[in-house]
Amino acid sequence: MIQLLPFATNNMLISTIKTAIQSLLHNKTRSLLTVVGIVIGITSVITVLSAGQAIKGLIIGEIEAFGSNYIQVEVKTPSTNQASVENAFSQVGGATITTLKESDAEEVAKLQNISAYYTAIMGQEIVGYQSEIEKVFLFGTNSDFLKIDTGEIDTGRFFDKEENQSLARVAVIGSKVKDNLFGDNDPIGKSIKIGKEKFTVIGVMKERGASFSLDMDGMIFLPVKTLQKRLLGIDYISFMIMQLVDNNLADQTAEDVIFTMRELHNITDPDRDDFAVTTMDQAMEMLDTIILGMQFLLIMLGSISLIVGGVGIMNIMYVSVTERTFEIGLRKSVGAKSGNILWQFLFEAIIITLIGGIIGIIFGLLLSILISIGAKSQGFDWEFSISIAGIILATSMSTIVGLVFGLYPAKKAAAMNPIQAISHE
Amino acid sequence: MTELIKVQDLKKQYENDEIVTKVLHGVSFSIKQGEFVAIMGPSGSGKSTLMHILGFLDQLTTGKYFFKNNDTSNLSDDQMAEYRNFEIGFVFQAFNLLPRTSVFDNVKLPLTYAKNPGDINDKVKKAIEAVDLTHRTNNLSNQLSGGEKQRVAIARALVNDPALIFADEPTGNLDSKTGGQVMRILQNLNKQGKTIILVTHEKYTAEHARRIIKIRDGLIESDFKVTNHIEINDGDELLK
Numbered sequence A: 001m002i003q004l005l006p007f008a009t010n011n012m013l014i015s016t017i018k019t020a021i022q023s024l025l026h027n028k029t030r031s032l033l034t035v036v037g038i039v040i041g042i043t044s045v046i047t048v049l050s051a052g053q054a055i056k057g058l059i060i061g062e063i064e065a066f067g068s069n070y071i072q073v074e075v076k077t078p079s080t081n082q083a084s085v086e087n088a089f090s091q092v093g094g095a096t097i098t099t100l101k102e103s104d105a106e107e108v109a110k111l112q113n114i115s116a117y118y119t120a121i122m123g124q125e126i127v128g129y130q131s132e133i134e135k136v137f138l139f140g141t142n143s144d145f146l147k148i149d150t151g152e153i154d155t156g157r158f159f160d161k162e163e164n165q166s167l168a169r170v171a172v173i174g175s176k177v178k179d180n181l182f183g184d185n186d187p188i189g190k191s192i193k194i195g196k197e198k199f200t201v202i203g204v205m206k207e208r209g210a211s212f213s214l215d216m217d218g219m220i221f222l223p224v225k226t227l228q229k230r231l232l233g234i235d236y237i238s239f240m241i242m243q244l245v246d247n248n249l250a251d252q253t254a255e256d257v258i259f260t261m262r263e264l265h266n267i268t269d270p271d272r273d274d275f276a277v278t279t280m281d282q283a284m285e286m287l288d289t290i291i292l293g294m295q296f297l298l299i300m301l302g303s304i305s306l307i308v309g310g311v312g313i314m315n316i317m318y319v320s321v322t323e324r325t326f327e328i329g330l331r332k333s334v335g336a337k338s339g340n341i342l343w344q345f346l347f348e349a350i351i352i353t354l355i356g357g358i359i360g361i362i363f364g365l366l367l368s369i370l371i372s373i374g375a376k377s378q379g380f381d382w383e384f385s386i387s388i389a390g391i392i393l394a395t396s397m398s399t400i401v402g403l404v405f406g407l408y409p410a411k412k413a414a415a416m417n418p419i420q421a422i423s424h425e
Numbered sequence B: 001m002t003e004l005i006k007v008q009d010l011k012k013q014y015e016n017d018e019i020v021t022k023v024l025h026g027v028s029f030s031i032k033q034g035e036f037v038a039i040m041g042p043s044g045s046g047k048s049t050l051m052h053i054l055g056f057l058d059q060l061t062t063g064k065y066f067f068k069n070n071d072t073s074n075l076s077d078d079q080m081a082e083y084r085n086f087e088i089g090f091v092f093q094a095f096n097l098l099p100r101t102s103v104f105d106n107v108k109l110p111l112t113y114a115k116n117p118g119d120i121n122d123k124v125k126k127a128i129e130a131v132d133l134t135h136r137t138n139n140l141s142n143q144l145s146g147g148e149k150q151r152v153a154i155a156r157a158l159v160n161d162p163a164l165i166f167a168d169e170p171t172g173n174l175d176s177k178t179g180g181q182v183m184r185i186l187q188n189l190n191k192q193g194k195t196i197i198l199v200t201h202e203k204y205t206a207e208h209a210r211r212i213i214k215i216r217d218g219l220i221e222s223d224f225k226v227t228n229h230i231e232i233n234d235g236d237e238l239l240k
Helices: A010-026 A028-066 A085-092 A102-108 A161-165 A175-182 A224-232 A247-264 A280-323 A325-333 A338-377 A388-414 A418-422 B047-054 B077-086 B103-112 B120-130 B146-158 B176-191
Strands: A070-075 A114-129 A132-141 A153-156 A170-173 A191-194 A197-205 A219-223 A239-244 A275-279 B003-016 B019-032 B036-040 B062-067 B088-091 B164-168 B195-200 B211-216 B219-225
Touching (some): A010 B103, A028 A338, A070 A102, A070 A280, A102 A239, A102 A247, A114 A175, A114 A224, A132 A175, A161 A224, A170 A191, A247 A275, A280 A338, A325 A418, A338 A388, B036 B176, B120 B146, B146 B164, B164 B176, B176 B195
Parallel strands (some): A132 A219
Antiparallel strands (some): A114 A191, A153 A197, A170 A219, A191 A197, B211 B219
């Protein structure tokens, strides 16, 4: 027997718990209403943790499918941090960085540890085939794209180096674009209109399914130079992906890329960098941080509900203590010590929050299953998982809420004078 | 007979917002084991305060209180709770049973807090049997008549086999017939050796005891043996 608890015998402990349960059962409706706040709090904590795990799995799955031996070089607003809000805002706000060029990629790719690369620029245009018209994202890249990306050709072929150099009007369409424009017809060799230019469809990409990043199925892939010159009238790219020979040297290679880029762009002050270099490991870390941050925020929101629930419990416990003043007096007059009374009410608070916690865990898991079913029906490879850590966290959180918010009313009960309490009406 | 209670110059005063109310002004007496004593006095005389101090529900201000020859004048709250649990049984005017709780569980209550409760089932059954309520064991307290409720309260006071039973106006909420039954049970318990202290303001009720200590204005007015005490035998009805 734990000496902290004032129970000389197991009988005393069991009776105290039994008394607590009985008194909760006497007021079923009130007890249930009291736990609502706790149920909502725990449900959200469990759901957030479970969804967080699934999202993480999903993104990691996508990255792993892509492979980890890559370095990405993308444009960045000088004097900002790549992952910073300032960078994002300045780009969303219309500050277009036009300094990253196809020629940069060619130079960087000369580094020893780089085996292949692709460049990318994106645009959006009205695309038409016969009477079908659609606004479609255009993805301009070079012929090595499929060496690096996980996409595959379904029918036809991808464009080659010459077609890129000669600004050929050829297009490889995503599966969704094919379905929307051609239905069941074979699109290979057909002519489509992108903007005001006519293009020949030379390939169709395999369906990739829903993704957290870009909807590749809804895109048209064009030679990067064709897109730049014929459609967008620009000469820059927005990012490039470099494939590494040896991923163990990723960090060193990233340093080399930065060095080369600064030379190419005549940058001496690192603060003036107009590009950002990220290894896949760094990208993973960034994702981890973002997901963790999101989870933390959502758990904090769930915790607010727990605190509100806790205050509700404190309120009800106060009412309960006042209502049962006579009972407290009687128990004391037949020999209950202050500690016995304290623990009786603490147990009530803990039991009620624990019940709320268990209901919350069940609701949270049900909700997570529903979300997983919904996400799967949308094509996401969403793995439902029970977070054991989440359940332990939820259970201990509800117990702590019960302890903390039950303590004050329980202390009030324990401090009662038996004579005054027993004569209380 | 050995001495159970001995008080010497017992004084009690309450202080509330610097207002001092003196309730007991120096009381001395002793009670031997097996006695049946009535503490009698009008309301405000201090008899309830005296019972609370003797029953370890309250602490004295000055003076000495010996229980079974132990000085119990300065006990901690927990020690007082232990004395209430082992040594004292209370029977209150208002019965004070737990509502919506069975007779069995009501009688069991003091054993819940006992250090060595022993065979709880056996003790509770015997206590209920002693007040002739075996047939009501599983009834809820609110399903009982007033007289039955008071008998449950007596069973609860008995269950821990205490040295002393306090009965505070035990017939106050009862009609004369059921009141008589309660007094008969108390007298029977006294015959079996239990020390009983009856607290009342009624002369008639007090005369069921063998000795009366009269309290007035916080002092003992008189302390005498009852020569012709009222004896209720089994089957008698109390006639007021």
